[in-house]
Amino acid sequence: MSTPNVIRIGLCGFGTVGQGVWKHLAGARRALESRLGAGIEVHRIAVRNPRKARAVRLPAGRITTDALAVAADPKIHIVCELMGGTSLAREVTLTALRHGKIVVSANKALICDHGAEIFATARRHGGHFLFEASVAGGIPIIKALREGLVANRFPRIYGILNGTCNYILTQMEEQDAPYASVLDEAKRLGYAEADEALDVEGWDAAHKASILAWLAHGVWVKPRQMVVEGITRITPADFKNAAMLGYGIKLLAVITRDLDSNELSVRVHPTLLPEGSVVANVSGVFNAVSVTGDVVGTTLYIGRGAGQDATASAVISDIADAAALLVHGKGSHLTAAETLPARNGCRLAPPEHIKCRYYVRLTVKDQPGVLARVASVMARHHISIASVIQTPGEDDRAASLVLTTHESHERAMNATLRDVARLASVIGEPVLLRIGDFND
Numbered sequence: 001m002s003t004p005n006v007i008r009i010g011l012c013g014f015g016t017v018g019q020g021v022w023k024h025l026a027g028a029r030r031a032l033e034s035r036l037g038a039g040i041e042v043h044r045i046a047v048r049n050p051r052k053a054r055a056v057r058l059p060a061g062r063i064t065t066d067a068l069a070v071a072a073d074p075k076i077h078i079v080c081e082l083m084g085g086t087s088l089a090r091e092v093t094l095t096a097l098r099h100g101k102i103v104v105s106a107n108k109a110l111i112c113d114h115g116a117e118i119f120a121t122a123r124r125h126g127g128h129f130l131f132e133a134s135v136a137g138g139i140p141i142i143k144a145l146r147e148g149l150v151a152n153r154f155p156r157i158y159g160i161l162n163g164t165c166n167y168i169l170t171q172m173e174e175q176d177a178p179y180a181s182v183l184d185e186a187k188r189l190g191y192a193e194a195d196e197a198l199d200v201e202g203w204d205a206a207h208k209a210s211i212l213a214w215l216a217h218g219v220w221v222k223p224r225q226m227v228v229e230g231i232t233r234i235t236p237a238d239f240k241n242a243a244m245l246g247y248g249i250k251l252l253a254v255i256t257r258d259l260d261s262n263e264l265s266v267r268v269h270p271t272l273l274p275e276g277s278v279v280a281n282v283s284g285v286f287n288a289v290s291v292t293g294d295v296v297g298t299t300l301y302i303g304r305g306a307g308q309d310a311t312a313s314a315v316i317s318d319i320a321d322a323a324a325l326l327v328h329g330k331g332s333h334l335t336a337a338e339t340l341p342a343r344n345g346c347r348l349a350p351p352e353h354i355k356c357r358y359y360v361r362l363t364v365k366d367q368p369g370v371l372a373r374v375a376s377v378m379a380r381h382h383i384s385i386a387s388v389i390q391t392p393g394e395d396d397r398a399a400s401l402v403l404t405t406h407e408s409h410e411r412a413m414n415a416t417l418r419d420v421a422r423l424a425s426v427i428g429e430p431v432l433l434r435i436g437d438f439n440d
């Protein structure tokens with residue numbers, strides 16, 4: 001293929017991210033063009049409703065409602081899929097790749113559901129698929145894993161990957177406010193979607209964890225194969241209890257690999273983190289990712305995990321790499337399909353193999369002997385108690401019992417909780433949180 005003088009981009013989607021790309025590409029274009037030695041032009045834009053009012057006005061003459069036509073347009077070199085969803089987005093992505101184009105995507109749900117098919121299609125047709133904006137917004141974590149840390153195997157990657165949850169948890173902790181009222185406030189401010197389930201139940205973070213696990217270990221782990229727990233059962237009391245124990249609470253994605261047994265664990269759950277650690281102090285809508293490599297040690301990345309500007313920054317970085325590939329035959333990094341991670345013998349550990357310390361909050365009848373009965377169930381399952389805090393409950397006949405354990409297996413912990421919940425003196429479902437003794 002001859003080197004193009006002008007790189008033509010098709011934007012499929014002109015919502016929050018699409019408008020951000022348009023706006024910031026205008027600012028960055030001249031510098032990019034002089035570095036590339038070629039022009040850059042947004043050639044066509046696909047939207048669902050061209051008459052919709054937008055902060056950025058749609059440029060006349062470039063609009064269509066046919067995203068598939070943009071994907072197949074022979075004049076277009078780079079297709080940015082910024083629509084979301086997994087149906088039309090998949091069709092658009094595969095169509096563009098089958099035409100040998102470069103696709104830039106911010107769509108973590110699509111990659112998580114159809115990544116294997118997308119990368120196989122790119123390989124087969126000589127296209128490329130770039131997805132920096134799909135995980136942790138403006139933080140260049142994909143490039144860090146793929147290029148900067150290529151010498152490493154990764155025993156542990158963990159982080160805050162959902163800004164909505166981090167905002168809600170931060171507000172609950174700082175304002176001593178219940179989950180429901182903070183969620184309402186987050187919706188009012190536009191930090192949470194009208195249907196918040198994807199975020200607060202942990203699925204959005206699970207999609208991102210799936211992508212990171214694949215990049216780091218070459219294995220696709222679907223959210224349904226992971227332990228995925230959200231933040232809806234956390235109360236202001238949990239923050240107070242955690243603080244008494246020297247911890248904060250964050251919703252974390254945790255990806256661990258035992259380098260000896262090659263067992264991989266990918267999970268998303270609220271986690272108690274030592275309050276002095278950097279990640280425990282990343283607040284509001286910010287994301288943080290800690291990556292421990294066997295060669296480099298631990299590296300830490302913090303920044304805005306979503307929003308128009310941060311996401312546009314990541315999309316434009318992929319556009320720049322795509323343009324460099326087209327003009328010079330190589331990107332500023334290893335974008336080619338043949339450099340995708342190899343399977344390297346990792347296998348997924350069953351969730352019961354998780355091993356950590358636990359925080360358990362029980363609401364119990366305020367009677368003598370309750371702690372002894374709970375302790376006896378724990379002992380029967382070989383769970384060793386590390387600390388106990390008892391505080392008054394919401395009414396004077398109940399008390400809150402908070403126990404932390406020494407390191408235990410998830411299987412034994414689950415069995416313990418089942419038996420504890422059956423005790424006549426325990427009211428309601430126990431709340432279980434995992435303790436991450438990570439100090440970075």
Ligand SMILES: NC(=O)c1ccc[n+]([C@@H]2O[C@H](COP(=O)([O-])OP(=O)(O)OC[C@H]3O[C@@H](n4cnc5c(N)ncnc54)[C@H](OP(=O)(O)O)[C@@H]3O)[C@@H](O)[C@H]2O)c1
Pocket residue numbers: 012013014015016017018046047048049050052065066067081082083084085088106107108109133134137305306307308311
């Ligand atoms: N927003 C963020 O902070 C963020 C961060 C990271 C990643 N992402 C990802 O980026 C992608 C886009 O998110 P967004 O927040 O920009 O979404 P959005 O604001 O809802 O925008 C979606 C755009 O796609 C267009 N669209 C939807 N269905 C279409 C169809 N059938 N044909 C043509 N166009 C169609 C919409 O057209 P109309 O405007 O006419 O409705 C709109 O312009 C998603 O995959 C999301 O997960 C978003």
